Amino acid sequence: MSLDRELNLEAPFKDPQHETVLNIVRTASVLAGVGDQLFRQFDLTEAQFNVLFSLKYNPQQVTQTDLGRRLVVTRASITSVLDKLEAKGLVERQDVPNNRRSYHVVLTEKGKALVDEVEPHYRRRVHQALDGMDERECRQLIRLLERVRVQASLLQDEDVENSRAG
Amino acid sequence: MSLDRELNLEAPFKDPQHETVLNIVRTASVLAGVGDQLFRQFDLTEAQFNVLFSLKYNPQQVTQTDLGRRLVVTRASITSVLDKLEAKGLVERQDVPNNRRSYHVVLTEKGKALVDEVEPHYRRRVHQALDGMDERECRQLIRLLERVRVQASLLQDEDVENSRAG
DNA sequence: AAGCAATCGTTTGATGTCAAACAAATTATT
DNA sequence: AATAATTTGTTTGACATCAAACGATTGCTT
Secondary structure, eight states: OOOHHHHHHSSSSOOOHHHHHHHHHHHHHHHHHHHHHHHTTTTHHHHHHHHHHHHHHOOOOOOOHHHHHHHHHHHHHHHHHHHHHHHHSSSEEEEEETTTEEEEEEEEEEHHHHHHEEEEEEEHHHHHHTTTOOOHHHHHHHHHHHHHHHHHHHHTTTOHHHHHHO | OOOOOOSSSOOOOOOOOHHHHHHHHHHHHHHHHHHHHHHTTTTHHHHHHHHHHHHHOSOOOOOOHHHHHHTTTTTHHHHHHHHHHTTTSSSEEEEEEEEEEEEEEEHHHHHHHHHHHHHHHHHHHHHHHHTTOHHHHHHHHHHHHHHHHHHHHOOOTOOEEEEOOO
């Protein structure tokens, strides 16, 4: 649905629904770009930062599957990102007692130090990106987005046949 | 900045700015999922559909660089997507007279037929995703997102040193 | 005209993502 | 206890994306 990020006005659509979708996708993409650009300065990818960040704020016993659930990413993706992070010494896979199937994923000292270093910059970026929007406007935006998300979630498993019927 | 798609409320942040960013990114991701799920039923990826769709509504003489600009994607990405589309016979690279450097990218009959087939389903999905939002709310959402996008664009090239100064 | 600079498409290499299949381990059922 | 079902992490294979470098071509400067 990211579809055409082209917000060019030669638009094939003039209806507000479609413009809205484009705007959501495009804005997310710009925000992602800002994040990427920041993380790269610390030799991190966005996916890697996400894991470090999540671990910092969820220091409980966390398995790879847990991480995947939280970051909304498949187990396979987690495996690959953790491989990179572990190679850099930012993260460790620890054996779980009485369970030889899972690992607990934990930040190393180095990993903790790095995420602590990046975090303030990240927070600053977020605030700058939303600069000029007061709390009321933020809440409004969130409320509207939540509605879209709920509606969209209902479409997840729809196939073309159903769609014709609907 | 996709950052944590976890909108779990154990959130390390309680400030509205950050929640807003998370919501934008998360919503875009859900929308993308809906698109993916649709396109897969036609053996297309989102990137491939985006190209077909863009070509349909911009049937002028279009080079690969033009396409990249419109879809906000690097030339390298365009090359790879076009390779796939061309292999499927959905698209053609045509020599440009008096310019041996560029190609014009055009839909084949097959490509045109496919995009015509997918498009109504796509439009339906968009409308369903935004179901319940009237035009006024759409405009409001768009307006807020535009403000975020403008602000965020300003951060694009900021590095950590500048950020400290700012 | 000659030489330098910019542009076009491609390639390479790294990353992330998913779906699907797998082995190993754990849990549930019978 | 034995068997079936589920879960966990990994692998494989396909795709997209980017940055960086490259050759070919075109444009610009002098």
